[in-house]
Amino acid sequence: MTVSARKRLQPQPPSANGRVFSSSDRRDLLTIEALPAETIIGLLDRSDEYLKSLIATGPFQKSKLLEGRTIVNLFFENSTRTRTSFELAERRLGGDAVTISPAASSLTKGESILDTVHVLEAMKVDAFVVRHSASGVPAFLAKHLPPHVHVINAGDGAHEHPTQALLDAAELRAALGNLRGKRIAIVGDITHSRVARSNMWLLKKLGVHVTLVGPETLLPPSVGEVFGVAVSHNIESVLAESDAIIALRIQLERQSRGLFPSIEEYRERYGLTIQRLARTRAIILHPGPVNVGIELDHEIASHDRSFMLRQVKRGVAVRMAVLEWIFSN
Amino acid sequence: MDLLLRNAHLVDPSLGLDATGMDVEILGGVITRIGKSLQSSAEVCDLNGAVVAPGFFDMHVHLREPGQEYKETIATGLTAAAAGGFTGICCMPNTEPSISDPFVVSYIKERAAGHLVDLVICGTMTKGRKGEELAPMAALVDAGVKMISDDGGAVRSAEVMRRVFEYAKMFDLLVTQHCEEHSMTAGAAMNEGHTSTKLGIPGWPAVAEDIIVARDILLAEYVGNVRYHAAHLSTKGSVRLVREAKGRGATVSCEVTPHHFMLTDQAVEKHGTMAKMNPPLRAEDDINAIIEGLQDGTIDCIATDHAPHAMHEKETDIVSASFGIIGLETAIPIGLTYLVKPGHLSLSQYIEKCSINPRKALKLPAVQIKEKERANLTIFDPHKTWRFEESDIRSKSKNTPFVGEEFTGKVIGTINNDHAYWSN
Numbered sequence: 001m002t003v004s005a006r007k008r009l010q011p012q013p014p015s016a017n018g019r020v021f022s023s024s025d026r027r028d029l030l031t032i033e034a035l036p037a038e039t040i041i042g043l044l045d046r047s048d049e050y051l052k053s054l055i056a057t058g059p060f061q062k063s064k065l066l067e068g069r070t071i072v073n074l075f076f077e078n079s080t081r082t083r084t085s086f087e088l089a090e091r092r093l094g095g096d097a098v099t100i101s102p103a104a105s106s107l108t109k110g111e112s113i114l115d116t117v118h119v120l121e122a123m124k125v126d127a128f129v130v131r132h133s134a135s136g137v138p139a140f141l142a143k144h145l146p147p148h149v150h151v152i153n154a155g156d157g158a159h160e161h162p163t164q165a166l167l168d169a170a171e172l173r174a175a176l177g178n179l180r181g182k183r184i185a186i187v188g189d190i191t192h193s194r195v196a197r198s199n200m201w202l203l204k205k206l207g208v209h210v211t212l213v214g215p216e217t218l219l220p221p222s223v224g225e226v227f228g229v230a231v232s233h234n235i236e237s238v239l240a241e242s243d244a245i246i247a248l249r250i251q252l253e254r255q256s257r258g259l260f261p262s263i264e265e266y267r268e269r270y271g272l273t274i275q276r277l278a279r280t281r282a283i284i285l286h287p288g289p290v291n292v293g294i295e296l297d298h299e300i301a302s303h304d305r306s307f308m309l310r311q312v313k314r315g316v317a318v319r320m321a322v323l324e325w326i327f328s329n
Numbered sequence: 330m331d332l333l334l335r336n337a338h339l340v341d342p343s344l345g346l347d348a349t350g351m352d353v354e355i356l357g358g359v360i361t362r363i364g365k366s367l368q369s370s371a372e373v374c375d376l377n378g379a380v381v382a383p384g385f386f387d388m389h390v391h392l393r394e395p396g397q398e399y400k401e402t403i404a405t406g407l408t409a410a411a412a413g414g415f416t417g418i419c420c421m422p423n424t425e426p427s428i429s430d431p432f433v434v435s436y437i438k439e440r441a442a443g444h445l446v447d448l449v450i451c452g453t454m455t456k457g458r459k460g461e462e463l464a465p466m467a468a469l470v471d472a473g474v475k476m477i478s479d480d481g482g483a484v485r486s487a488e489v490m491r492r493v494f495e496y497a498k499m500f501d502l503l504v505t506q507h508c509e510e511h512s513m514t515a516g517a518a519m520n521e522g523h524t525s526t527k528l529g530i531p532g533w534p535a536v537a538e539d540i541i542v543a544r545d546i547l548l549a550e551y552v553g554n555v556r557y558h559a560a561h562l563s564t565k566g567s568v569r570l571v572r573e574a575k576g577r578g579a580t581v582s583c584e585v586t587p588h589h590f591m592l593t594d595q596a597v598e599k600h601g602t603m604a605k606m607n608p609p610l611r612a613e614d615d616i617n618a619i620i621e622g623l624q625d626g627t628i629d630c631i632a633t634d635h636a637p638h639a640m641h642e643k644e645t646d647i648v649s650a651s652f653g654i655i656g657l658e659t660a661i662p663i664g665l666t667y668l669v670k671p672g673h674l675s676l677s678q679y680i681e682k683c684s685i686n687p688r689k690a691l692k693l694p695a696v697q698i699k700e701k702e703r704a705n706l707t708i709f710d711p712h713k714t715w716r717f718e719e720s721d722i723r724s725k726s727k728n729t730p731f732v733g734e735e736f737t738g739k740v741i742g743t744i745n746n747d748h749a750y751w752s753n
């Protein structure tokens with residue numbers, strides 16, 4: 001690590017003391033909200049370094065940074081992409097990685113989340129990477145774990161998905177340069193999206209003008225005011241001005257819950273079609289997995305302005321940078 | 330029990346009484362003399378100017394017995410009530426089995442007999458709180474039930490609710506609703522607003538409460554001559570609806586909980602699941618409307634919605650955590666700190682909401698501080714600053730966000746049924 005990078009990665013002063021939704025005297029990655037811009041930039045810089053080593057051909061030189069460290073990936077909610085990305089990052093840094101999906105595991109029969117975590121911690125675990133369907137679970141666990149056991153949020157409810165926002169920002173920065181003053185639209189189901197929330201926090205910290213695009217029924221109340229972003233109900237309004245568009249996955253069951261009338265109407269107003277791509281210079285990101293033909297036309301995935309595969313590659317690099325930072329005390 | 334309370338500040342709004350430096354002699358549980366510098370053979374208890382008020386009554390308490398004794402029993406709940414300054418409470422019917430049956434009423438009455446705290450029982454409105462068939466109200470009233478509610482949830486069907494009002498009217502029974510339009514609150518874990526938007530937590534919109542308050546007021550007025558009491562109101566909309574209904578002369582009353590005028594939904598960020606209530610903590614302007622409603626008489630009562638839960642039911646994620654907090658032992662400190670100290674309510678207005686009005690709503694005999702009356706008293710120091718600690722809790726459950734909280738105003742003791750309880 002370079003001297004300047006090390007400096008930027010120094011522990012941050014405790015912020016919101018004793019709060020349940022963030023932690024203070026510990027080194028965790030729970031939210032982007034609590035992460036200072038300097039730390040974010042430090043992590044993006046380090047991910048650039050790791051990305052170089054991932055792009056190079058030939059066998060990967062395993063690092064010894066996490067030698068002797070045990071990391072448990074605790075995925076209460078399944079996600080092949082994020083889970084695999086964390087596992088690879090942990091192993092490439094020389095750590096021991098164990099993945100547990102409590103729903104499918106006999107370990108957790110009748111146990112509470114807290115019981116599960118205490119049982120695992122007793123086996124000497126250095127960090128937990130936590131994915132859960134309810135907001136606040138990683139922070140809740142951090143509050144109940146000793147300070148030397150770190151927690152990394154791999155997505156909690158509709159709250160945050162910090163590593164996704166970091167990897168998106170790293171790719172945006174690689175493509176657009178300094179992000180200050182850039183215009184980025186986030187399109188889709190904002191209400192139920194942790195990706196949207198982490199992205200809003202992060203992009204605002206880096207000086208980006210963010211516009212949310214979605215039907216009123218998929219925008220949470222006062223979201224513009226809460227996050228300091230613009231809101232639009234039609235994708236056409238952002239095509240010309242946007243430097244990047246982040247499309248979100250639409251959960252098809254939202255339709256049966258009455259949140260939008262039909263897939264056809266959603267695609268009509270919010271889908272990134274090949275025709276729309278011609279009316280914007282924006283690069284296109286999507287956290288995946290894509291509902292092809294709904295959020296994005298089939299042809300867009302392979303378009304040269306599509307960043308989906310780069311995002312996946314960057315995901316590993318960003319998670320390596322995060323792990324390095326977590327253990328760099 | 331013989332006692333001489335020395336140097337008391339007597340406040341009884343029903344008598345227009347507000348006098349300092351008073352002595353009260355209690356012999357055999359009855360107030361025998363009130364005056365200055367009394368001489369008596371009874372044991373002297375110097376109150377150093379503390380307030381003595383007619384005993385406080387909490388209309389909305391979950392005792393959990395029968396069925397969930399691991400959370401609270403009648404015995405531990407009544408002790409927590411006495412320690413918290415209440416000489417009477419009304420227990421809600423969402424026990425297991427629920428209070429839909431006169432046998433459950435007798436069981437509870439038996440378990441509560443002989444205690445300092447009077448226990449009034451609320452029965453269900455519909456059988457098993459299912460919202461479908463009417464509860465056996467005649468039998469429940471005969472067994473001693475004074476109020477009915479399906480608390481924990483609202484009766485969903487307007488048709489069923491109309492029949493509840495009609496049937497309850499025959500017994501002049503107080504009908505209480507937990508006001509929640511359930512079709513709008515599925516999966517909700519906190520108020521819908523800025524904080525839920527920020528945290529990505531499913532929201533419970535204020536309008537879902539207002540809708541049921543409005544529906545019930547309209548139904549009660551349509552049926553006519555029926556007493557309706559809206560439980561634990563939390564929104565500015567419901568305060569307005571009750572105010573308008575009272576303005577038309579409707580026989581409507583309502584209550585608020587201490588946590589709903591103390592905390593906003595931002596508390597979820599600090600306290601997590603300990604700030605998960607139903608109805609949820611709301612916004613600043615809801616608190617302002619509640620305070621106005623308390624001041625102008627729109628809101629009649631303060632009730633705790635004491636809702637004990639075991640730690641494992643709270644120490645989990647916000648979606649699966651149980652709703653509610655214990656409230657009996659923090660209600661008076663919160664009221665004194667957040668209503669009386671800032672001058673929103675005078676001491677006598679506050680005592681009205683906690684003692685006089687709940688008994689009025691339930692048509693219970695009045696409790697007064699005068700000679701020959703039974704001594705039914707709540708004693709508190711409105712100026713004492715102290716910190717609430719977990720070791721203070723007498724309730725069987727400890728689910729409260731207030732541990733470590735500093736309050737101005739502390740309960741000293743309660744006297745009723747020829748017993749005294751001294752909180753320390």
Ligand SMILES: [Zn+2]
Nearest residue numbers: 480481507607
């Ligand atoms: Zn209720």
